[in-house]
Amino acid sequence: MFNYIGRMITDRELALDFTQDVFLKAYASLKSYRPDFKFTTWLYRIASNYVIDYWRKKKITAVSIDQPLNAEEEGFCVQVPDDKPSVIEALEMSELRVRLEKAMDKLPDPLRELFVWRHVNGLSYEEMAEVKKLPVGTVKNRVFQAKEQIRRILEEMA
């Protein structure tokens, strides 16, 4: 849980407080938990609500993930090949991880959330869709967008 919240909220102490609060909130709301949902899904929904509240309070523009971020990305049909030398392939894995953490910070928050859930927390697309109450296709599309944006950011950082 801290792997998720810690990457959503850059202030470490605040992220620790939030993580504690999520567990306390879950404990206090145990009666409202329905066993037909996966427990972790329920827990991530609580955490996500905390994070969204934080974004709202901080006046961070919360882009709705069920809306396309811009018209250009709507179709998400980036034609792949280009002949520039690969910056990413030239990096050592440890260096790539360091840069990836920095690149993640530059992602729009809702995309970062999905990226972290998918690759750091290992949630399936179906679980993420359940947490966000969105169609699985939309979630997949957003994760692909997040990855493509990260790749571009990594190239720009070189």
Place this chain on the structure above:
Amino acid sequence: MSCFTAERIYRYLDAELDQAERREFEQHLDGCPSCRRALAERRLVTEAAVSLPDLELPSDFSRRVMERIDKPRVTVLGWLVLAAASCASMTLMIVGLFLLAGHSLTDLLLRIQGFLTGTLKNGAILFGRVTSLISLTLSVINHMFTALVDGLKGMTSVIPLPWLAVITVVLIGVITTSVFGMRKLFLGERS
């Protein structure tokens, strides 16, 4: 054949292409160094993301969470059962001791009667005193309220009504702020 989209590459990496799509994709890769590179790049980013180190938690994190969790509360029914069980066991103990001391059952019953009568008598006296105390308190509150109303009436004749409204709003604000401030101070509530 034209090159694939990034979306198709991600779906390939997620093993989401069906068999025919996958075969077509791999055939294309054999003859397209650009797509091979694009795939390798995206695979690398995914591998790096999956292998990111965990963020370190303080060693006492779990303890801190557990400390903030309320201890389980005993329900009202639980307290009643506990009280009834205590009374029953004390009664049994007293009766047992009394009989063991060589007293007869009649003697015991007479003593219980005496005890109950005494308790009722004392209870009635206590009730009477509490009632008169409450009555006195209510009378004091009534006098204070009357004095307050009289004071306000006096103020309305001296201070114009709009100013009186402003003073009332400010007073309510001060009282509300004080109450919330006290709550925060004593309960340590998070902002």
